[in-house]
Amino acid sequence: MINLTKSAGLNLHKRNGAEILFQSVGMIAIIISLSFLAWLIITILMNGLGAAKHVEIKIPVDLSSQNVDPDNINDASFGSILKSGLRKKFVDVKIRKDKKKLYNLVSPEGSFELKREILKDPTVLGETTDIWFSASDDLSLFIRGRVDINVPEDQRQLSDKEVTWITQLKTEGRIRIKPNWNFFKNGDSREPEIAGILAALVGSILSLSVCFILSFPLGVAAATYLEQFAPKSRLSDVIEVNINNLAAVPSIVFGLLGLSIFLGYFDLPRSSPLVGGLVLSLMTLPTIIIASRASLRSVPPSIKEAALALGATPVQAVFHHVFPVALPGMLTGAIVGMARALGDTAPLLMIGMVAFIVDVPKSILEPATALPVQIFLWADSPERAFSEKTSAAIIVLLLFLILMNLAAVIMRRKFEKRL
Amino acid sequence: MENEHIVGKFDDDLDRIKNEILEMGKLVKKQLQGATNALLSFDTDDVDALITTDRRINGMNKTIFRHAEQIIAMRQPMALDLRLALLATSIASELERLGDYAKSAAKRVRKLTESSSGEKTLSLIGEMSRIVQEMLTEVLMAYKKNDIEKAAEIRVRDIDVDELNKKIQKTAIKSIREFPEDTETLVHLILLARNFERAGDHIVNIARQVHQIVTGEDLKASN
Amino acid sequence: MSMNGSIIDTKNLDVFYGNKQALFNIDLEIEEKQVTSLIGPSGCGKSTFLRCINRMNDLIPICKITGKLNIDGQDVYDPSVNVVALRAQVGMVFQKPNPFPKSIRENVAYGLKINGLTSSKSELNDRVEWSLKAAGLWNEVESRLDDPGLGLSGGQQQRLCIARAIAVRPRVILMDEPCSALDPIATAIIEDLINEISQEFTIVIVTHSMAQAARVSNRTAFFHLGELIEVGVTKEIFTNPSNEKTQNYITGRIG
Numbered sequence: 001m002i003n004l005t006k007s008a009g010l011n012l013h014k015r016n017g018a019e020i021l022f023q024s025v026g027m028i029a030i031i032i033s034l035s036f037l038a039w040l041i042i043t044i045l046m047n048g049l050g051a052a053k054h055v056e057i058k059i060p061v062d063l064s065s066q067n068v069d070p071d072n073i074n075d076a077s078f079g080s081i082l083k084s085g086l087r088k089k090f091v092d093v094k095i096r097k098d099k100k101k102l103y104n105l106v107s108p109e110g111s112f113e114l115k116r117e118i119l120k121d122p123t124v125l126g127e128t129t130d131i132w133f134s135a136s137d138d139l140s141l142f143i144r145g146r147v148d149i150n151v152p153e154d155q156r157q158l159s160d161k162e163v164t165w166i167t168q169l170k171t172e173g174r175i176r177i178k179p180n181w182n183f184f185k186n187g188d189s190r191e192p193e194i195a196g197i198l199a200a201l202v203g204s205i206l207s208l209s210v211c212f213i214l215s216f217p218l219g220v221a222a223a224t225y226l227e228q229f230a231p232k233s234r235l236s237d238v239i240e241v242n243i244n245n246l247a248a249v250p251s252i253v254f255g256l257l258g259l260s261i262f263l264g265y266f267d268l269p270r271s272s273p274l275v276g277g278l279v280l281s282l283m284t285l286p287t288i289i290i291a292s293r294a295s296l297r298s299v300p301p302s303i304k305e306a307a308l309a310l311g312a313t314p315v316q317a318v319f320h321h322v323f324p325v326a327l328p329g330m331l332t333g334a335i336v337g338m339a340r341a342l343g344d345t346a347p348l349l350m351i352g353m354v355a356f357i358v359d360v361p362k363s364i365l366e367p368a369t370a371l372p373v374q375i376f377l378w379a380d381s382p383e384r385a386f387s388e389k390t391s392a393a394i395i396v397l398l399l400f401l402i403l404m405n406l407a408a409v410i411m412r413r414k415f416e417k418r419l
Numbered sequence: 420m421e422n423e424h425i426v427g428k429f430d431d432d433l434d435r436i437k438n439e440i441l442e443m444g445k446l447v448k449k450q451l452q453g454a455t456n457a458l459l460s461f462d463t464d465d466v467d468a469l470i471t472t473d474r475r476i477n478g479m480n481k482t483i484f485r486h487a488e489q490i491i492a493m494r495q496p497m498a499l500d501l502r503l504a505l506l507a508t509s510i511a512s513e514l515e516r517l518g519d520y521a522k523s524a525a526k527r528v529r530k531l532t533e534s535s536s537g538e539k540t541l542s543l544i545g546e547m548s549r550i551v552q553e554m555l556t557e558v559l560m561a562y563k564k565n566d567i568e569k570a571a572e573i574r575v576r577d578i579d580v581d582e583l584n585k586k587i588q589k590t591a592i593k594s595i596r597e598f599p600e601d602t603e604t605l606v607h608l609i610l611l612a613r614n615f616e617r618a619g620d621h622i623v624n625i626a627r628q629v630h631q632i633v634t635g636e637d638l639k640a641s642n
Numbered sequence: 643m644s645m646n647g648s649i650i651d652t653k654n655l656d657v658f659y660g661n662k663q664a665l666f667n668i669d670l671e672i673e674e675k676q677v678t679s680l681i682g683p684s685g686c687g688k689s690t691f692l693r694c695i696n697r698m699n700d701l702i703p704i705c706k707i708t709g710k711l712n713i714d715g716q717d718v719y720d721p722s723v724n725v726v727a728l729r730a731q732v733g734m735v736f737q738k739p740n741p742f743p744k745s746i747r748e749n750v751a752y753g754l755k756i757n758g759l760t761s762s763k764s765e766l767n768d769r770v771e772w773s774l775k776a777a778g779l780w781n782e783v784e785s786r787l788d789d790p791g792l793g794l795s796g797g798q799q800q801r802l803c804i805a806r807a808i809a810v811r812p813r814v815i816l817m818d819e820p821c822s823a824l825d826p827i828a829t830a831i832i833e834d835l836i837n838e839i840s841q842e843f844t845i846v847i848v849t850h851s852m853a854q855a856a857r858v859s860n861r862t863a864f865f866h867l868g869e870l871i872e873v874g875v876t877k878e879i880f881t882n883p884s885n886e887k888t889q890n891y892i893t894g895r896i897g
Contacts, residue, residue, distance in 0.1 A: 232703070302740040306803070309696060310753040310810065311730025320752075321742055422895040429894065495853060497880050497892045635882035 048391030054180035054193070055135040055143045057106060057169065061085035061114065062128045070125050073118055078111040082133070090165060101162055105169075107134040109194050134182075135175070137193045137385040142166060143175060146384070157384075183392065187358040188374065192385030195378070197393055199357045203273055203368030204342060204400070210277020210364055211284055211341050216334050218281075219288030223330075226289075227296040228318045247286035254283045255350025263351060271352035274364040279347045284337035291333020295326040328412040335408035339401055345372040371397045429494055436486050436507045437563070443479040443514050444559040446472070448552055450521035451618070455548040457528045458611070459541060469525045476518035483511040502635065506628045510562065513621045513628075517555070520618045527607050537601060540591050540608045547583045547615040550576060554622045562629050570626040580619035587612040649674040649814065649844050650695060655709035657690055657699070664690045666868045668709070672814075677836060677845045679855035679876070682865035683891065688848045691865070692816050695846065696732040697725050713813065730757045733807030737819040739799035741791035741806070746783050749791045749802055750774060753810040769809055777805035778835050797828025801835065808839060815839075817847040821854065833858050852892055856880045864888045 006012055061081050068076040086102050087093065093102050107113075110133040117131055118124060124131075138157045141147050143166070153160055169175050186196025230236050258279035262268045268275050299322045307317035348354075353369050354377065361368035369377075371393065378390040424430045453469050456462070490496060490504045531537075554573050561569035591605045591612075598605075627638045650672035657665040665687045672678050680688035690699065697718060699705045710717050718728055730753070741749050750770045753759075760766040770787070774780040779801045783794070791802055800820060807815055817836075821829040836845060836858050849855050855862050856876060863873040864885075872885045883889050890896070 300740075302736065302738060303742060305698070305701075306734075306736065306740045306742065306806075307752070308701070309698060309729055309734035309736075310756070310806065311726050311728075312752075312756050313726050316756055320756075325743060422890055425894050425896055497852070497856075498882055498889050500893050501881070 044391045044394050047388060048393075048395045050144055050146065051183060051388040051392035052180050053140075053144055054178050054182060055140040056132045056176050056178060057135045057139065058130050058132050058174040058176075059085045059089060059106065060128050060130050062088075063118065063125050064127060065125075068118065068125055070122065073115075073122070073125075076115075076118075078114040082106060082110050082114055098161060101159060102165070104136055105139050105162070105165065107136045107191055107193050109134055109189070109191055132176070134193055137191065137383060138162075139166065139175075140193050141385060143170075143177065183389075187360055188356060188369070188377070189358060192381070192383050192389060195386070195389055197371070197374065197389075197396055199360045200369050200371045200374035200393070201396065201400075202360050203276070203353070203357070204371040206273035206361060206364050206368060207276035207280060207348075207370055208338060208342060210273055211280040212334070212338060214277065215281035215284045215288055215337065219285050219334070219337075220292050220330055222285075223289045223292030223296060224318060224323065227293050228322065229314065243286050243289050247290055250346070251283050251344045252346035252350060254279050255347030257282065258347060258351045269365050269367070271355050271357075271367045271369070272365050273361060273368050275351050276348050276353055276368070276370060277364065279351055280341040280344070283344065283347060284334075284341050287337040287340065288330070288334050291336065292326070292330040295329025295333065296322060298329065299325045324415070328415045331411050331415070332408055335404055338404060342401060342404070343372050343397065345370075345376050348373050349376070371400065429500075432486070432490050432494065433500065433503055436483060436490070436504070439479065439483050439486065440507060440510055440514070441559055441563060443476060443483065443511060444555065444562075446476055446479070447514050447517045447521065448555050448559075450476070450518055450525075451548060451552050451555065454521045454525040454528075455545060455552075457525055458531070458548075459545050461528065461531060461533055463529050466525045466528055470522055473518050473522040476515060480511045480515040484508050498635075499632070502632045506632050509628050510625050513625045516621050517618055520614045520621075524611055524614050527611055530607055531604055537591075537594070537604045537608055540587055540594065540605065540612075543583060543587050543590070544608060544611055544615065547580055547587070547612060547619075550580055550583070551615050551618050551622065554580075554619060558622050558625045558629065561626065565629070565633050567630045567633050570629040573626040574623050577619045577623045580616055584612050584616040647674055648672060649714060650846075651712050652694075653710040653712075655691075655694065655707070655711055657687070657694060658706040658708075659702070660704040664868050665694075668870050670863055670870055670873060672844065672846055673861060674844050675840065675842070676860040677840045677847060677858055678861045678863065679859035680846065680848045680863050680865060681850070681852055681855045681891075682871075684850070685867075686865040687868040688863075688865045689818055692818055692846060692848050695814065695816055696729050696734055698729075698734065700725065730810060731813050733810065733812035733815045735800070735803050735807050735815065735817045735820045738823050739796060739803050741794075741799050741802050743790065743792055745788045746774075746791050746794070746802060747787040750805050750809050753806060757810060759810060773805040773809035776808055776839060777801045778831065778838075779805055795828075797824050797831060800824060800828070800832060804832070804835065804839075808843065812843070814844045814846065817845060819848055819850060822850065829854070852880070864891060866891065 003009075006016075059082065062085065063081070067081050083103055086106065087099070090102055093099055113133055114131060135143065138147075142158055142163075147156060147158060149156070149158075149163060158166075166175070182194050183196045184198055184201075186194055187199030189195040226236060226239065258275060262275045262278055263270055268278075303321045303325065304317045307321050308314070312320065348370050353373050355367060355369065356377070357367060357369045359366075375390055375393045375397065378386045378393060450469060450472060453465055457465055457469070487504045487507045491501070494500070496504055554576050557569060557576075558573050560566070561573070588609055591609045595602050595605050631637050648671035650670075652668050652670050655665060655668040655670075656663065668691060670691075680691060682688050693699045694707060694711055695713070695718070699707065707719060711719055713728075713732070717723075742752065744752075747767075747770055750773050751766055754766055754769055760769055771780065771784075774783060779798060782798060783789075783802075791799065794802060800823075804815075804820075821832055824832070833854065836847070839845070840860075847855075847859065849858075859876045861874065862876045862879045864871045864879065864883075864887075866887055872879065872883060872888045874884075879888065880892060883892065
């Protein structure tokens with residue numbers, strides 16, 4: 001008589017126990033990993049989202065002809081116009097030290113902003129007008145609630161006087177918060193409040209493009225040759241082992257390689273996306289080759305046999321039939337390689353992309369920086385506002401990664417559907 | 420020739436048919452013997468039983484046919500095995516005809532009356548029957564052992580049977596002229612002799628079929 | 643007994659896989675426009691022999707072949723032979739249906755395209771239609787020629803592979819156990835198809851089903867442990883073979 005209950009013996013008790021234990025351990029492992037991940041993401045988000053806000057301050061400035069000559073706008077002294085505007089607003093401020101504090105309400109970029117405003121709209125000349133300026137980083141932090149005023153005065157950024165002024169300006173409606181588009185429109189800057197990520201973003205895009213254009217075709221072609229055409233011999237085994245080893249080499253070594261060959265011997269422009277891309281492609285090539293070979297191996301040989309039996313040449317058989325089937329896997333491998341290249345700072349540091357880049361690079365030969373390097377630089381800065389920017393840049397980097405993976409998934413789906 | 424099949428049950432099925440044929444042959448031989456005894460001693464006591472037994476023989480023929488049909492359908496026999504199955508039905512048919520001859524010989528006993536003129540003929544018929552029975556025993560042995568040489572010998576022995584038949588006809592016809600009052604009996608005797616002669620022919624057929632099973636060759640003259 | 647003349651003949655054909663010999667001294671003639679089946683137990687060398695004909699054994703590095711294998715009197719193992727040309731004129735259908743992951747039309751057209759056998763798009767389409775009709779698949783697929791070949795059932799896929807092979811009008815079609823992955827009805831459809839196309843094509847078929855060999859072929863060759871034991875008219879091989887080993891094999895006997 002068959003026994004379908006737990007008491008059937010058959011070592012059930014011990015085996016069920018092992019099952020439950022294993023599944024619990026697995027569950028716990030997942031929970032711990034996800035907790036760490038969640039903590040990381042929440043911390044970064046909380047810190048970085050602050051950078052999404054941009055504080056501006058409205059100051060009346062005298063743009064009459066004695067200050068600005070309509071025929072010669074560029075010669076005007078915008079800094080002093082701004083400063084006198086501030087002084088006129090707060091007439092009680094007399095001591096030099098206090099005046100300095102007053103001027104500190106507006107970002108040092110303010111004078112350039114004034115010039116840009118006037119050039120954009122010369123009709124504002126001739127009289128005193130209200131103009132919105134970027135607030136300084138301290139003011140920005142304060143308005144966004146990042147400064148703790150309960151702490152004694154000598155331990156905080158803003159003195160009590162400044163707090164009074166700010167409060168007054170606030171009540172007069174002269175302080176506003178806007179979305180920080182500058183973050184995506186500007187390059188790096190000494191002033192955290194106007195520092196933007198565009199230069200680094202474009203630098204990364206250019207470098208990755210160079211990397212992809214070089215490493216993908218080369219990697220795929222090399223893998224196809226090694227897997228499909230090269231005769232199996234001692235030499236091909238040696239090559240395979242070496243490629244596997246190269247994939248594990250620390251990326252900084254590639255940076256040193258780039259430094260000595262591309263910069264030293266070939267004398268290519270330093271810290272350009274061209275060199276960055278070249279170094280990254282050296283790094284990514286082994287990964288692409290390995291992933292492509294695995295993908296090629298997974299294609300059932302029956303398809304190739306069928307093609308050969310019809311009178312296809314080996315090249316035709318591979319490129320008409322094996323290659324398209326392997327392509328989704330190759331693309332996935334490429335994206336994995338790209339993702340590593342996107343986030344790798346060390347090699348780029350070695351070839352000099354650590355410079356302070358303000359202007360957005362327009363070609364692959366101009367000096368540039370990259371997202372991970374920018375993060376590294378900002379993380380290094382003492383100003384508190386830069387720590388917000390660092391987290392914000394990390395968010396941008398992660399979003400970029402997610403987009404790349406999404407692109408990979410979509411491309412993969414598209415190719416698989418065609419089959 | 421007889422390697423075992425990989426599927427043991429196939430061998431069992433073939434063996435079964437073989438044994439059924441041997442059983443049928445044994446029974447037919449008994450019938451021939453019984454009919455001959457009844458003839459020579461003018462004894463009608465066992466004739467009814469003999470006639471009843473003939474039905475059993477017909478039943479065995481049917482069974483063998485069915486079993487052969489099953490082997491062909493279920494086992495898809497090839498070459499030698501196919502011939503074993505197909506020719507089993509032919510051999511069973513021949514045995515069934517033999518059984519019929521035994522039955523009709525037995526039935527004729529009732530119609531015979533003792534007479535001195537027929538005595539010599541009757542003993543010749545007894546001789547014919549003896550040879551035919553021996554032939555049957557031999558052909559069954561040849562079938563059992565797949566012995567084509569033995570099968571060939573049977574064809575030779577049939578010549579004796581044919582000779583005896585001719586002799587009996589001549590003698591009987593002579594007796595009819597001399598003793599017209601015994602005509603009826605003598606005619607029956609002529610017919611009896613022809614029965615046994617036909618029986619011999621059927622046994623020769625079986626011998627030919629044994630040869631065909633073993634070699635695939637059909638010895639019957641066709642053209 | 644060669645009625646149409648032999649199209650393939652081998653002389654002293656030996657095949658080695660490394661040190662292991664797989665075929666011993668094969669002398670076999672294949673008749674033109676007939677179906678010849680190669681039967682024998684597993685590992686007897688029948689598939690190996692088949693793959694010698696279109697030199698698919700070249701793909702196995704340790705495989706060495708000595709002797710002659712002639713098609714139309716020309717030795718296919720002669721160094722001057724262009725293997726691509728050989729394979730374009732000797733078609734093959736494999737055990738497991740392997741249509742390309744492309745549309746039905748592209749599958750059938752592939753051989754025509756790469757070998758440049760048609761000169762216009764309409765001619766190509768005509769050939770595709772002819773092949774699919776000859777393979778008995780046209781009625782089932784004419785309305786969906788651009789659908790993926792892999793969407794067909796197993797039996798249909800195999801017929802597609804047959805259509806693909808005959809599209810290039812090969813001299814010989816080799817079939818390596820073409821029905822072993824198919825159910826009885828799909829098998830019967832393909833056997834019927836083989837009967838039809840053998841009017842025009844020479845077919846060599848390897849099969850492990852003796853019943854199939856008996857149903858489908860005109861001539862049968864029996865291989866055992868790498869040797870050619872017996873070859874002859876199928877009807878005779880299966881009713882009265884000359885060699886005891888053949889008889890043992892076809893009746894399912896040990897030895």
